[in-house]
Amino acid sequence: MLYAPPIDWDQIQTVLLDMDGTLLDLHFDNYFWQEYLPACWAEQQGMDLAQAHAILRPRFRDLEGTLAWYCLDFWTRELELDLLALKDDIQHKIRLRPHADVLLERLRDLGKQCVLVTNAHEAVLDYKLARTDLGRYFEILYTAHAFGEPKESARFWQLLENHLGFDRRHTLLIDDNQQVLKTAREYGIGHLLGIARPDSQQPPRSGTEFAVIEDFRDLFGASVVERPAEDEITHPVPEP
Numbered sequence: 670m671l672y673a674p675p676i677d678w679d680q681i682q683t684v685l686l687d688m689d690g691t692l693l694d695l696h697f698d699n700y701f702w703q704e705y706l707p708a709c710w711a712e713q714q715g716m717d718l719a720q721a722h723a724i725l726r727p728r729f730r731d732l733e734g735t736l737a738w739y740c741l742d743f744w745t746r747e748l749e750l751d752l753l754a755l756k757d758d759i760q761h762k763i764r765l766r767p768h769a770d771v772l773l774e775r776l777r778d779l780g781k782q783c784v785l786v787t788n789a790h791e792a793v794l795d796y797k798l799a800r801t802d803l804g805r806y807f808e809i810l811y812t813a814h815a816f817g818e819p820k821e822s823a824r825f826w827q828l829l830e831n832h833l834g835f836d837r838r839h840t841l842l843i844d845d846n847q848q849v850l851k852t853a854r855e856y857g858i859g860h861l862l863g864i865a866r867p868d869s870q871q872p873p874r875s876g877t878e879f880a881v882i883e884d885f886r887d888l889f890g891a892s893v894v895e896r897p898a899e900d901e902i903t904h905p906v907p908e909p
Contacts, residue, residue: 673862673880675890681860682839684776687820688787688794690845690867692769692803697762699868701755702729709755710748734821734848736813741790753796763800766869772885773806784833785810786842788819788849809833820849826856843882850879862888 689698711721728747732738745752776783785807787794794812798804811829818825830837837857844850845864854861865873865883873883882888 671877671880672865673882673888676841676860676888678779678781678889680839681781681841683782683784683833683835683841685784685786685835685840685842685844685858687842687844687846687849688785688789688797688803691843691864692766692773692785693797693801694762694764694766694869695845695867696870697759697764699871700762701759705759706748706750706752706755709750713748713750734819736788736817736819739788739790739813739819741792753792756793756796760800763797765801765803766864766867766885768885770802770806772888773803775889777806782809782835783807784835786813786820786829787811788813788846790814820844820846821852823852823856826853826858847878 686692689695707721707725708718710725711718714721729738737743741752744750773783783806785803787810789797789812791812791814794810798810804810811832813819813825816825816828816832818828820826829835838859840858841860841862842850842853842858843862843864844853845867847863850861850863861879863874863877863879863881865877865881867874874881
């Protein structure tokens with residue numbers, strides 16, 4: 670795996686930041702879609718969990734990368750469940766990734782245009798902003814639903830550029846989604862970074878195509894925050 674070196678921030682004017690898996694721990698979403706939601710749907714349908722997984726997994730897989738996959742309204746209709754109410758049951762799992770606040774504060778200090786760009790549905794974005802401190806770091810927040818195209822689509826980046834007016838050569842995108850990074854590269858975004866460990870309960874990803882970052886402080890070299898010695902680092906303990 671190729672870890673990203675410190676960035677030459679003189680070359681960056683705009684920083685586009687993903688939300689889930691980049692600034693927020695993806696464990697909340699993985700647990701919700703892979704475990705909690707299927708269990709609730711199985712109970713509603715009067716079937717066992719294995720049956721629910723056998724039905725839902727292909728439906729999820731077929732829609733990955735489309736706007737429908739990220740659409741709260743779509744899945745609420747399809748599954749006849751109140752998804753936001755279900756998210757309330759596990760909202761304690763919504764948390765910032767380590768040192769995301771350091772990244773955002775440093776970008777603000779550097780005077781960079783910092784923009785949140787997410788595939789999340791508007792209601793989900795509002796829901797998570799209400800439960801984190803993310804909103805205070807951004808003056809501009811975009812959801813793909815406002816453009817009618819997911820970030821996996823080149824059309825999304827054209828619409829975003831038309832609306833925001835960024836310079837592709839001097840723009841940095843940080844996103845945990847490899848397909849989104851590929852599309853952004855094809856569109857001409859000059860600086861791209863992935864995330865080594867989007868889900869705190871999973872091991873670092875392997876075989877990623879793009880340079881990745883695990884600790885956001887590393888993007889600034891040694892000038893921002895002194896990292897603790899290894900014996901002082903607390904590692905996440907998997908939940909039962």
